[in-house]
Every structure is written in structure tokens, then in C-alpha cells.
Amino acid sequence: MSAGLVTDEVTMGRLYRIRRTVMQMLRDRGYLVVEHELATTRRDFLRKFGESFHREDLLINKYKKNDPSDQVSLSSAQFSTRSCPNTPPPPGQLHPLLPAALDRIRQAVLVLQQNLTPFAKSFLIELEPKIHLEVFQEAELLINIKEHVLVPEHQVLTNEEKKTLLERYTLKETQLPRIQITDPIARYYGLRRGQVVKIIRPSETAGRYVTYRYVV
Structure with a gap:
């Protein structure tokens, strides 16, 4: 089974709940989240992503309501199985934790299964001048506090x-x-x-x- 592939119903249900909380969180931060995204049921979720999917397929991009033309205010949420490798990426390649559109994103939320390694933490600190990164564990987003x-x-x-x-x-x-x-x-x-x-x-x-x- 390839890394990040989700096939069991328990994990699918868990990711559905996490994604729902993330949508609510982005809405409460002032991002443009439409009503049908907030009202998505588990059945709708499975219909959209299929009976098996990769966590990496659950990428979310949102713009602020009050300034949709400002890409600096874009927020991205990435669901990843990786806690971050202990070595830097090859020259010219983005770190695997980061959204592919790094050049267009100034703020990102990473939702991870595992804790970040010391190398990953230092790597994200180095990126701070370019992009503001927030890291959540999946368990923190199972419910909306x-x-x-x-x-x-x-x-x-x-x-x-x-x-x-x-x-x-x-x-x-x-x-x-x-x-x-x-x-x-x-x-x-x-x-x-x-x-x-x-x-x-x-x-x-x-x-x-x-x-x-x-x-x-």
C-alpha cells in the first residue's frame, strides 16, 4: 500500500471529522468557506474522494472574504502521513510537507499524524520569513473546541x-x-x-x- 493511502472506514471517518473542523476553523478566521462545504456529510465526503484516497488529496485553499484578490491571505491545509524526514530535500525541490504552490502561499496549516522531528521544526522556523506555518496534530482537530x-x-x-x-x-x-x-x-x-x-x-x-x- 502506498504511503498516505486511506482505505479503512474508521480512518475515513476520522479524516472526515478533521476536515469538517478545518473548514469551520477557516470560516471563523474570516476565510471564504461556502455553506455546502460546512454542511458536507460523511456520505458526500466519500462520494467526492472515493472509497480510497490519499491524505495528500485533501488539500484546501481559501482566500480571505474581505480581500479575495490578496494571495498573501491564502490559507492552505495539508493532511499528511509524514512527520517530516530528517534530511533536507534535494536542491530545487520543495520540502514534502509543504504545499506545491509555496510561491503563491504566505500562510499554511499542516495537519499531521505524528509529531515533527527536530529537523522539521528547525526547517519550518527557517521558513517563517517567507511563509507562516501552523502545525496541528490530527487528534487536536477531531472535535471543534x-x-x-x-x-x-x-x-x-x-x-x-x-x-x-x-x-x-x-x-x-x-x-x-x-x-x-x-x-x-x-x-x-x-x-x-x-x-x-x-x-x-x-x-x-x-x-x-x-x-x-x-x-x-
Whole structure:
């Protein structure tokens, strides 16, 4: 059986759930995900990809809603069986973990079965000036953490909204409560250091309770 080939029903069902979470995550980050992609059933998934397929066939490319002409905002999700080899690719060849359209992509999400090797981690760090890469394990995306009953609503502020907030309360961004960039919900939204997220919780007295967190 070739590497990455999926034929058993359990794995197919697992990849269907992961792909659904990825679609929801990209939508919540502001990417253009159409309704039928979010409503795809397991049967639709198998009909599209067949009874057997390669993880590498599950590539997703999306543009931001507010600027479809800006390719810098393109996000790609690649499902791979490889944790990354311990040697660099031959000269002139892309690393096997990366999307083929690296020259057109500035942001990518890699969904892997295994942990990255030390070499792979250092390789991705070296690429950071060219492309922002996020790495998720498949197990992290089997369910959408945003839909958990204990997770409040999160809204990522734009730079202008952040500026307005700080001016309104005469604050420096570092005076805000913090959220770690490694926090699961921060990773879900793809937050970057320096961003501010608005958190809305239900309140029995006021209807809702709003706080803000600064990403560190």
C-alpha cells in the first residue's frame, strides 16, 4: 500500500471529522468557506474522494472574504502521513510537507499524524520569513473546541478596533489581561502576538460579560 493511502472506514471517518473542523476553523478566521462545504456529510465526503484516497488529496485553499484578490491571505491545509524526514530535500525541490504552490502561499496549516522531528521544526522556523506555518496534530482537530459549552464567544479585533479600545480606556496593550499564543482557542483562531481578542461570556445579571485579552 502506498504511503498516505486511506482505505479503512474508521480512518475515513476520522479524516472526515478533521476536515469538517478545518473548514469551520477557516470560516471563523474570516476565510471564504461556502455553506455546502460546512454542511458536507460523511456520505458526500466519500462520494467526492472515493472509497480510497490519499491524505495528500485533501488539500484546501481559501482566500480571505474581505480581500479575495490578496494571495498573501491564502490559507492552505495539508493532511499528511509524514512527520517530516530528517534530511533536507534535494536542491530545487520543495520540502514534502509543504504545499506545491509555496510561491503563491504566505500562510499554511499542516495537519499531521505524528509529531515533527527536530529537523522539521528547525526547517519550518527557517521558513517563517517567507511563509507562516501552523502545525496541528490530527487528534487536536477531531472535535471543534469552539463548540464546547464551556468555551465563550471570541472575536478577534482588527488593528483599528484595538486602537479604539486602547484609546477609550487610556491603556497600553500590555496592561490588558493576557492569553498565551499556545492556548488552544488562540491556535484555533490563528492568533498572532500583539493581537487583542474580545471574549463574551453570558451573565445572569448583565446579560453578557465582556473582557479582552492581549496575545503573548
